[in-house]
Amino acid sequence: MTRSILVTGATGYIGSHTCVCLLEAGWRVIGIDNLCNSSPRVLSHIARITDRELPFQVLDVRDHVNLCRLLQREEVSAVIHFAGLKAVGTSVSQPLNYFDNNIAGTLTLLRALHQHGVRKLVFSSSATVYGEPKHVPITEDAPLSATNPYGRTKLIIEQCLADLRQSDPEWRIATLRYFNPAGAHETGLLGEDPRDTPNNLMPYIAQVAVGRRKCLTIFGNDYPTPDGTGVRDYIHVMDLARGHLASLERLFNKPDSFTVNLGTGQGVSVLEAVAAFEAACEKKIPVRFSGRRPGDVASCYASPESARELLGWRAEKQLADMCADHWRWQRNHPNGY
Numbered sequence: 001m002t003r004s005i006l007v008t009g010a011t012g013y014i015g016s017h018t019c020v021c022l023l024e025a026g027w028r029v030i031g032i033d034n035l036c037n038s039s040p041r042v043l044s045h046i047a048r049i050t051d052r053e054l055p056f057q058v059l060d061v062r063d064h065v066n067l068c069r070l071l072q073r074e075e076v077s078a079v080i081h082f083a084g085l086k087a088v089g090t091s092v093s094q095p096l097n098y099f100d101n102n103i104a105g106t107l108t109l110l111r112a113l114h115q116h117g118v119r120k121l122v123f124s125s126s127a128t129v130y131g132e133p134k135h136v137p138i139t140e141d142a143p144l145s146a147t148n149p150y151g152r153t154k155l156i157i158e159q160c161l162a163d164l165r166q167s168d169p170e171w172r173i174a175t176l177r178y179f180n181p182a183g184a185h186e187t188g189l190l191g192e193d194p195r196d197t198p199n200n201l202m203p204y205i206a207q208v209a210v211g212r213r214k215c216l217t218i219f220g221n222d223y224p225t226p227d228g229t230g231v232r233d234y235i236h237v238m239d240l241a242r243g244h245l246a247s248l249e250r251l252f253n254k255p256d257s258f259t260v261n262l263g264t265g266q267g268v269s270v271l272e273a274v275a276a277f278e279a280a281c282e283k284k285i286p287v288r289f290s291g292r293r294p295g296d297v298a299s300c301y302a303s304p305e306s307a308r309e310l311l312g313w314r315a316e317k318q319l320a321d322m323c324a325d326h327w328r329w330q331r332n333h334p335n336g337y
């Protein structure tokens with residue numbers, strides 16, 4: 001029997017790249033998304049890359065009735081759950097929207113899965129659950145905390161999933177803590193398309209490079225890091241997508257749940273990221289320095305050891321690949337999809 005994988009948030013940035021990986025690996029995939037932060041045009045790009053149509057339904061994960069209809073109709077054996085809101089700043093001004101979409105949305109999905117006997121889940125968590133890390137590289141047993149409502153939603157969902165596993169050992173749950181996804185599909189057909197002003201570094205730099213924005217503001221150059229700017233662990237979105245594939249395979253092959261970091265283990269400063277992007281696009285990126293962004297930490301990068309041991313997975317692409325691919329996507333789609 002061909003197993004169907006339900007992907008929520010399928011037309012989003014990480015979801016769309018993961019759908020490509022799944023389809024290319026021969027999985028049967030069903031995508032759902034409410035399109036609040038993505039375009040249905042993604043679907044034709046996925047089809048062009050994979051030569052396969054992605055069965056897709058516009059569906060909100062908070063819509064219990066229609067989720068149950070879908071689960072009744074399709075033989076879903078596992079779910080990869082990307083759907084959610086992710087802008088830290090907006091989560092501070094609109095916490096209720098974040099609690100509703102991310103927490104209530106996940107609970108509605110879990111209830112529907114429970115009712116229909118689906119017990120395998122891959123969940124998109126984030127390095128944000130480590131709050132202000134005491135040590136880098138960060139291992140999965142580091143203390144957890146939330147510094148904003150977005151982070152709190154991820155932390156609460158992680159705790160709910162742990163309780164669920166405890167209550168019913170049939171559940172097999174992969175909790176994946178992503179570090180900083182960057183880059184795009186190497187064809188330049190899929191990439192990150194922020195609706196509003198980008199919050200994240202890479203899409204902001206890319207929009208400066210393509211002329212949509214004048215200058216990158218660097219938030220702080222007085223951190224205790226080698227060049228004073230913030231250090232992060234940028235991971236190519238296709239490496240991340242492969243991490244989902246490896247997680248799914250483990251869920252089907254081993255009767256346990258696990259939580260792993262998905263990062264490269266390499267810390268990169270804002271200035272190093274700018275220099276790498278300049279090399280990729282062969283342009284100077286104008287920058288100006290401002291004060292630190294509230295809530296930002298100095299340095300955050302993963303220990304990728306658990307993912308290597310448990311999944312046999314490691315990131316393969318370098319910062320130069322992320323910048324080259326991100327730039328190809330942005331140059332081909334200066335105004336997004």
Ligand code: NAD
Pocket residue numbers: 008009010011012013014015032033034035036037038059060061062081082083084085086101105124125126127178179180181200
């Ligand atoms: P994205 O916004 O591109 O994708 C999320 C998708 O979910 C969007 O297409 C959106 O329309 C959809 N969606 C939102 N709420 C929904 C709902 N209630 N019902 C159905 N669809 C809904 O974001 P992304 O970067 O692809 O992130 C995917 C997941 O990974 C999110 O859960 C995010 O919190 C998590 N994550 C992202 C990052 C990052 O930097 N990109 C880092 C760590 C974790």
Ligand code: UDP
Pocket residue numbers: 180199200201202204216217218219220229230231232270293296
């Ligand atoms: N950053 C910056 N200017 C921007 C966006 C981000 O200087 O316009 C810095 C930010 O302060 C951090 C790094 O780039 O040090 C990565 O930020 P991002 O928001 O991409 O990731 P996160 O901070 O959530 O890990």
